[in-house]
Amino acid sequence: xxxxxFLNISWQTAVMLTIGGLFIxxxxxxxxxxxxxxxMGTGVLMANLPLSPITDFEHGGLFAVLARYGIxxxxxxxxxIFIGVGAMIDFGPFLERPYTILLGxxxxxxxxxxxxxxxxxGDGGFRLFDFSxxxxxxxxxxxxxxxxxxxxVSTLLGSKYAPSIIVAAYSYxxxxxxxQPPVMKLLTSKEERAIKMAPVKSGHVSRATRVLFxxxxxxxVGLIAPPAIPLIGALMFGNLLRECGVLSSLANTAQGELANxxxxxxxxxxxxxxxxxSQTVTVAGGETYQMAGxxxxxxxxxxxxxxxxxxxxxxxxxxxxxxxxxxxGRKINPLIGASGIxxxxxxxxxxxxxxxxxxxxxxxxxxxxxxNTAGQIASVVAGGAILMLVPLFA
Amino acid sequence: MADxxxxxxxxxxxxxxxxxxxxxxxxxxxKVARPAKGKDTGGAN
Numbered sequence: 001x002x003x004x005x006f007l008n009i010s011w012q013t014a015v016m017l018t019i020g021g022l023f024i025x026x027x028x029x030x031x032x033x034x035x036x037x038x039x040m041g042t043g044v045l046m047a048n049l050p051l052s053p054i055t056d057f058e059h060g061g062l063f064a065v066l067a068r069y070g071i072x073x074x075x076x077x078x079x080x081i082f083i084g085v086g087a088m089i090d091f092g093p094f095l096e097r098p099y100t101i102l103l104g105x106x107x108x109x110x111x112x113x114x115x116x117x118x119x120x121x122g123d124g125g126f127r128l129f130d131f132s133x134x135x136x137x138x139x140x141x142x143x144x145x146x147x148x149x150x151x152x153v154s155t156l157l158g159s160k161y162a163p164s165i166i167v168a169a170y171s172y173x174x175x176x177x178x179x180q181p182p183v184m185k186l187l188t189s190k191e192e193r194a195i196k197m198a199p200v201k202s203g204h205v206s207r208a209t210r211v212l213f214x215x216x217x218x219x220x221v222g223l224i225a226p227p228a229i230p231l232i233g234a235l236m237f238g239n240l241l242r243e244c245g246v247l248s249s250l251a252n253t254a255q256g257e258l259a260n261x262x263x264x265x266x267x268x269x270x271x272x273x274x275x276x277x278s279q280t281v282t283v284a285g286g287e288t289y290q291m292a293g294x295x296x297x298x299x300x301x302x303x304x305x306x307x308x309x310x311x312x313x314x315x316x317x318x319x320x321x322x323x324x325x326x327x328x329g330r331k332i333n334p335l336i337g338a339s340g341i342x343x344x345x346x347x348x349x350x351x352x353x354x355x356x357x358x359x360x361x362x363x364x365x366x367x368x369x370x371x372n373t374a375g376q377i378a379s380v381v382a383g384g385a386i387l388m389l390v391p392l393f394a
Numbered sequence: 395m396a397d398x399x400x401x402x403x404x405x406x407x408x409x410x411x412x413x414x415x416x417x418x419x420x421x422x423x424x425k426v427a428r429p430a431k432g433k434d435t436g437g438a439n
């Protein structure tokens with residue numbers, strides 16, 4: 001009789017099945033990140049049904065295979081996704097306003113600030129939660145506001161909270177319109193928010209610049225932060241396909257079939273990693289990853305720290321925007337600093353909306369889009385910096 | 395905790411340094427590779 005699933009249901013199982021159902025509901029009914037939440041929610045359901053063989057790492061369950069090869073062992077999924085993302089992004093708004101890249105850098109403050117806070121709450125201070133140095137750095141990377149970077153860094157650092165970190169990074173991107181405006185308003189005056197920015201003359205960026213840009217970024221970032229090469233290389237390769245002008249079919253495949261196919265597999269695999277209890281993942285050579293259960297207090301704290309990370313990102317970007325505003329003689333609206341995070345294009349839209357509230361003739365969208373696309377590059381560089389520095393101390 | 399502060403400061407420094415170099419190269423590129431009148435600027439322009 002024990003072979004029946006319904007006879008093995010516990011309250012933890014019921015909670016996880018509810019969470020899976022909620023993800024599917026939010027994705028379909030509320031259109032919140034549906035491309036990710038629907039596969040992920042389905043993965044949660046299949047992984048948490050009692051006696052489900054699909055996450056069995058010993059006997060090659062489907063989700064176990066996807067997680068092992070796509071995420072933990074070869075980190076295939078984040079890299080392939082980035083080729084698609086690169087092919088989708090038009091870096092034109094950034095190339096017309098290259099100074100916005102500094103706002104992208106400033107808006108990575110959330111990564112490092114949250115890392116410090118997580119480590120203080122964990123092994124580095126109060127020991128309230130089981131956050132090691134590597135766990136804390138991985139939790140900080142939620143502040144990259146970038147799913148692939150969060151996956152890549154947290155799994156390479158071997159964090160037991162990797163599944164929660166990945167879910168937090170993706171789900172908070174959908175909450176950017178709720179998280180960012182209060183921080184933006186808190187740190188700026190109405191006069192600052194109302195500053196109008198001059199439009200940039202179109203036709204400013206040559207095709208040669210657009211083609212040389214991805215190649216230059218691969219070389220520069222690769223020489224300064226080598227651990228970022230797989231991610232920045234994939235992102236910029238995708239963008240080169242888009243901009244070179246002779247590979248439109250490959251660019252279309254990268255942003256279409258490739259990105260969609262990997263999104264399905266990634267969503268299912270991440271959902272499959274979200275189980276109530278802890279799991280042990282075995283990869284090549286007997287190396288194991290211990291993954292924390294989704295309903296443990298420390299995991300819930302990871303989600304709380306995710307909100308802190310996004311808020312600190314916004315604060316870092318806006319404060320740097322205020323500095324640029326002063327230095328430019330009030331020609332730069334500090335709000336555009338908030339879109340220095342990688343959540344594209346939601347963050348740029350939020351800046352446009354908050355700017356319009358202060359001045360109904362104020363159109364900041366394209367300026368904010370520049371900072372937003374710059375944030376995509378900045379988040380990868382910051383992730384690479386974490387991968388460079390953390391192994392030196394832990 | 396001192397190690398964590400070093401990583402945080404170092405991380406921000408590396409991020410700013412790498413992106414400042416990208417900015418510099420982009421500024422140089424935009425001066426060297428200006429679009430000629432009537433030439434294709436890559437679609438978005």
